[in-house]
Amino acid sequence: MPNLTLFIPAETIPSAANLASLTERCTELCTGILQAVLENVHIIYVAVHHGRGHPAYVEVKYRLEPNRTRSAMDAFMAGLDEAITRYTGLTARIRCFGHAASTLHARN
Template identity: 65%
Template sequence: MPNLTIFIQAENMPPEAYLSELTEECTRLCTDVLQATLDNVHVIYVSVRQGRGHPAYAEIRYRLEPLRTPSVMDAFTARLEVAIKRHTGLTARIRCFGYSPRAIYARN
């Protein structure tokens, strides 16, 4: 963790080069702002048929840590919003979900 999934309407999916740049920026945000270990960062893009809402939706799931305060998460989401807009041209709805380490069961 963190796992960042960005859902984008199929017809608005940007070219691979733009997604690569966005991946790099999202990775830096996770390692710099959230202080995540690089090996724990996952960035995933999902092409969707959307019925209603913003043309992009970003969801981040992360481990609750004392350093990830509300102000840190606010800064993270603000910078993520700018990055998504810069690399896709889309305004994304962004949601963050923090999990207690004791509530996470994982493999690999």
């Protein structure tokens, strides 16, 4: 963890180069601000048929850690918001969900 899932309208999926740049920036935010181990960072793009609301939606799931304070999460979301706008041209609704390690059960 963290796991970032970006839902982007199928007709506005950015170029491969822009997705690569967005992936790199998201990775930097996760390993920098959130201090995540690189091997634990997962970034997924899902092409969707947009119905209503912001043109893009981002769901971030992360493990609660002492360094992931409200101010750290605010800085992370601000950086994520800027990166999404820069590399996709879209405004995204961003939602972050923290989970205690004791409530996580995972494989691979």
